[in-house]
Amino acid sequence: MGTEEATALLWEGLAAPKRGPRPTLRLDAIAGEGIALADAEGIDSVTMQRVAAALGVTKMALYRYVPGKNELVALMTDIAIGEPPRLAEVEGGWRPRLYAWALRMSERFWRHPWTLRTTVGRRPFGPNELGWLEESVAALDGTGLEGGEKLDVAATLSGHVRSLVQQGVARVSEDGIEGRFTALVRGREERFPALLAAMKSAETHDSQNKAFEFGLERILDGVGSLLEQRA
Amino acid sequence: MGTEEATALLWEGLAAPKRGPRPTLRLDAIAGEGIALADAEGIDSVTMQRVAAALGVTKMALYRYVPGKNELVALMTDIAIGEPPRLAEVEGGWRPRLYAWALRMSERFWRHPWTLRTTVGRRPFGPNELGWLEESVAALDGTGLEGGEKLDVAATLSGHVRSLVQQGVARVSEDGIEGRFTALVRGREERFPALLAAMKSAETHDSQNKAFEFGLERILDGVGSLLEQRA
DNA sequence: GTGAAACTGCGTCTATCGTACACTGTGTCT
DNA sequence: AGACACAGTGTACGATAGACGCAGTTTCAC
Structure with missing residues (x-):
């Protein structure tokens, strides 16, 4: 269970990449969309699919920013608090x-x-x-x-x-x-x-x-x- | 969402059938197996599949006793309390x-x-x-x-x-x-x-x-x- | 410059989940 | 005896999280 990854993500955030294409998304935008979704329709409506769709991206793209759904929810939670x-x-x-x-x-x-x-x-x-x-x-x-x-x-x-x-x-x-x-x-x-x-x-x-x-x-x-x- | 069914199940239990084959299972046995599973491996390990397997039955058999998983968990909860x-x-x-x-x-x-x-x-x-x-x-x-x-x-x-x-x-x-x-x-x-x-x-x-x-x-x-x- | 390396987002695939539905077999009541 | 209600099963479906490989893009070292 990726508790270490979640901790790292929560405390250190995302290391800025030095090479490669510019990321289309930003971590806080992803979390923000998740929060908006959870506020509007409840936490059960927060799926990788729907968060990605709200950002105009495929769900797999999210995994470039977040290790998994648990970590995303943890991030959403800390930001929402x-x-x-x-x-x-x-x-x-x-x-x-x-x-x-x-x-x-x-x-x-x-x-x-x-x-x-x-x-x-x-x-x-x-x-x-x-x-x-x-x-x-x-x-x-x-x-x-x-x-x-x-x-x-x-x-x-x-x-x-x-x-x-x-x-x-x-x-x-x-x-x-x-x-x-x-x-x-x-x-x-x-x-x-x-x-x-x-x-x-x-x-x-x-x-x-x-x-x-x-x-x-x-x-x-x-x-x-x-x-x-x-x- | 079947909150009425859950309420009925929690308060009235299961109506004893008057015709047909004898039921193999009993409601409290199902809930008990779910509770044992949740105690041992956490609530996420409680799936219809695993509860049914523990009882020597297919998962669909459980739906003869319980309207759905939410209701089962509600029942487990009240019994466990x-x-x-x-x-x-x-x-x-x-x-x-x-x-x-x-x-x-x-x-x-x-x-x-x-x-x-x-x-x-x-x-x-x-x-x-x-x-x-x-x-x-x-x-x-x-x-x-x-x-x-x-x-x-x-x-x-x-x-x-x-x-x-x-x-x-x-x-x-x-x-x-x-x-x-x-x-x-x-x-x-x-x-x-x-x-x-x-x-x-x-x-x-x-x-x-x-x-x-x-x-x-x-x-x-x-x-x-x-x-x-x-x- | 130029090529290698790093990184992006996407498409495809799998395993697992809850549950709908049709079917066969079984017990009971008329 | 036959109709009927109920039992458990097998199959199927849609949704989910996530693994993996691929093609395109940007930057760095030379």
């Missing part, structure tokens, strides 16, 4: 910074929901994905947390963002606000009583943003109470 | 219950890491997956949280479990403790200083369980402090 925000400019210490981090991260996921799928499991990390992690860890500098703890907070935060965006995307793509989810519970009230009650009471006020922010505040509260306890 | 724990027996209120919930959930994901992939994005929910959600929401009964808030806490918790298991699985399947992850940061210290420092200080003490529990405690702390604040 984009550069991390510069949190050093955010005033107010760790909490506003982490808050801003989570907000912008969720924004990226919303813009390219398919990255939720392509960033699951073992995979090569690109510079941008690692950069986002760096920023979240750096936001905790000066709090007195140990290194491992910082990583843990970052993981928890990232998990929350992913989870809520995913849930939000699923909810939007349903028919109406309730959707299939509620339909399942209905008629089985005796089996999922707590769930039904919670959804009933949530129907009125629950917007997706509220859900996201609520969990986020809980996590940050938890970090805060640990810090106070140690001070 | 398994029945939710009965948290009502756990003493001590919402906190120990949610703690137990997270622990057992993570155990399930560890046992079948491929379910992390198959439970992403829009999909039909099975009774077990919904049952786990029910249990986590029910654990918050009596806390005074609103319905929407309960759902939010459940989502945050589930996100944490998924995130940390995923990270743990990735870490285990690396070479050694550090793995490719650290290798990337090394030689680029100027680009990821906070990350490098955190990983360095984490090298000594950080076990996967600690990471998981740390984030979990933070989330529960956050919920706790909200409850206290309202009391």
Whole structure:
């Protein structure tokens, strides 16, 4: 499995050739077309065939730029995630910074929901994905947390963002606000009583943003109470 | 896309035929073989061909039991996740219950890491997956949280479990403790200083369980402090 | 200049995948 | 007994990722 090639492609890019015909394509154009396709029709619609067709080229031409499809998707993913925000400019210490981090991260996921799928499991990390992690860890500098703890907070935060965006995307793509989810519970009230009650009471006020922010505040509260306890 | 068929299969199972030859297979045996295959060689190795071969049958025979591969995977997923724990027996209120919930959930994901992939994005929910959600929401009964808030806490918790298991699985399947992850940061210290420092200080003490529990405690702390604040 | 070398994009081919469909055999109900 | 419903199989199709060889193009060394 070409994880080394993918890593090289993500970090070093494509070595410019010194001889031979001028390349018709550019790596970022290929990735860009793949991203556009994934945004419009989902990640499953991204095939070498279709990406190549969008660029006016045969699919085999792509293999001059990319070792294989996995590597292309990895590249698309890192580009779609984009550069991390510069949190050093955010005033107010760790909490506003982490808050801003989570907000912008969720924004990226919303813009390219398919990255939720392509960033699951073992995979090569690109510079941008690692950069986002760096920023979240750096936001905790000066709090007195140990290194491992910082990583843990970052993981928890990232998990929350992913989870809520995913849930939000699923909810939007349903028919109406309730959707299939509620339909399942209905008629089985005796089996999922707590769930039904919670959804009933949530129907009125629950917007997706509220859900996201609520969990986020809980996590940050938890970090805060640990810090106070140690001070 | 056959989401209705998948839902029917997950919730109602297979209607027993009244005429014709006896079926050679059973639905749970098919799903079980798929699960075994996914556990051993990963979800990508699960093809109709291989599942059928493991059962001593042609691949087309499976379509007498399952509408298609998506539905089979959905079924495998719900079975692999398994029945939710009965948290009502756990003493001590919402906190120990949610703690137990997270622990057992993570155990399930560890046992079948491929379910992390198959439970992403829009999909039909099975009774077990919904049952786990029910249990986590029910654990918050009596806390005074609103319905929407309960759902939010459940989502945050589930996100944490998924995130940390995923990270743990990735870490285990690396070479050694550090793995490719650290290798990337090394030689680029100027680009990821906070990350490098955190990983360095984490090298000594950080076990996967600690990471998981740390984030979990933070989330529960956050919920706790909200409850206290309202009391 | 000129030829060798390097590189491009294309056409062809293969293996594998999910699945549609027709067919034969088998068990049960009328 | 016969009709009917269902079982598993074999064959076929379209789509996929990718290997490989080829012909044309550009640049470098001489």
